[in-house]
Amino acid sequence: MSSKVVIVGGGVIGSSVAYFLRASDPTVAVTVIERDTTYARSSSALSAASIRQQFSTPLSVQMSLYGIEFLRGIGDLLEVNGEKPCIDLHEGGYLFLATPPGESVLRENHAMQTRLGADISLLDEAALSARFPWLNTDDLAAGAYGNSGEGWFDGYGLVQALKKKAQALGARYVPAEVMGMELAGNRVTSVTTRAGERFDCDTVVNAAGPWARNIAVMMGIDMPVRARRRSIFNVSSPAVLNACPLLVDPTGVYFRPEGKTYICGTSPDPNNDPDDLPLDQVDHAIFDDVVWPVLANRVPGFKALRVENCWSGYYEYNVLDQNAIIGYHPQIDNCVFANGFSGHGLQQGPATGRGVSELILDGRYKTLDLSSLGWSRVIENRPIVEKNVV
Missing domain, CATH: 3.30.9.10 (D-Amino Acid Oxidase, subunit A, domain 2)
Structure with a gap:
């Protein structure tokens, strides 16, 4: 179990991870570093904000089946001080x-x-x-x-609801831009911002969306996300x-x-x-x-x-196969990647947040096995073929 988790990126993926971590284990110190606090340039706010089960790969179908379950229950799940968030979910198909x-x-x-x-x-x-x-x-x-x-919803509202609930559960959000990471062997020991703030970590999560590649480079990793x-x-x-x-x-x-x-x-x-x-x-x-x-x-x-x-x-386009990359990289023992969703991030965010929190807290997936989305297929150049890319 990791006592200090630093999440780089506070969009739907990062905030979902923060929420599930704190909801699962309140003893874990969670810090989310997000450079755009207005979310004006975030994919979460600028997308078509929709959800479907019509994929050609079973795991994507299962992730979105959980996603719709989560969105339907969002009022109770993410309630803060009696206020239930509304994301105007329209199941128009x-x-x-x-x-x-x-x-x-x-x-x-x-x-x-x-x-x-x-x-x-x-x-x-x-x-x-x-x-x-x-x-x-x-x-x-x-x-x-x-x-x-299947249908569409308020993507910006979902991100705000996840963030507010994560904060209510004790997650700390820091408005800053990550500029570097300190490594000791195969582990990231701290994350540094442009202002010079240093955040020690037991685990770091790369949830930087379209800019995930820049974060990966700080760890000496090249990832196929653009x-x-x-x-x-x-x-x-x-x-x-x-x-x-x-x-x-x-x-x-x-x-x-x-x-x-x-x-x-x-x-x-x-x-x-x-x-x-x-x-x-x-x-x-x-x-x-x-x-x-x-x-x-x-x-x-x-x-x-x-x-x-x-x-x-x-x-955040995965040029290998337009599917997410989720999990640890073999070069870095304590960094979980959650990147490259290629337009599916909002709908797959809840399943990703739950899965990444399980990976960090329990060392394995306990609900839905996301291991096929891990780094092995990237390193071995084994793309997942998704026929329903939109």
Whole structure:
């Protein structure tokens, strides 16, 4: 057991770890170092803030099944002084669409997801037309729709609720930027901030999001996590889309309701996706050239779209396989990494926080085994193939 834990990064992952550590063992001293106390540039605040079980890997499905359970109970779990947080969870479902070439993968994924307990329906073209009459289904073979357990929520609200509860349980949050680490052999003994503050530690957790690689370098480790910019567009339309889910087109373009408007976006071409692009710039070309044409084709009522707002945020993108890296590195005995979620951090945050706390306090996973997300696959170049990357 470690008596002093320093967590680098206070977003959803770091704050989830802090919460589970203090809730599990109040004797552990937890310090969270976060340089952006406004969370203005955090992935947690700038993402599309959604949750799904429609992955192609069983562990991701299981992590999000726990995630929705946690989000549903957040009012009681994270209550502080009688105040119950509200994150406006809307279980509007995901709808993954497939053309004939992709139908077999959709069916294979659906069988695995439902076997694990996910509430997903497989709809053929006729059922899609009947359920979503505003949808152009001419080129579609099938769709997989989340009846429950999938949807969207207030990501910023989740981070704030986790942070406040962790603080109420005794975790200390320090507004500072980590600039160095002192090592003795294979152990980190202290963490140093830009202001020169030094924090001794028995265990350190790298939860630095898009900047995780910078923290890893301080320990002599190179990790395949990069800051990749993703642009999100808030649009309005006169079209009325009843029972609109978060829809993922076969092209990868997605949209979902946001009040009376919609947010939408897509990932850029992998050959044109450089690191560390400035967040104060939005990729308007990807909307004009890719997103809008796809939306206008898939939903005829969207031909009259109007962009109301737009912004960019970072994915902490694992270039190996777009899955998280969770666990100890063989070079450092006392650093737990929780990085590279590639857009899944908010929904996988609760399962990650619980698992990392178990690893620190008990030396092993006790609930959900996250070991397949460890460093071994990275070091051995064995990527996990996730077919449902959004």
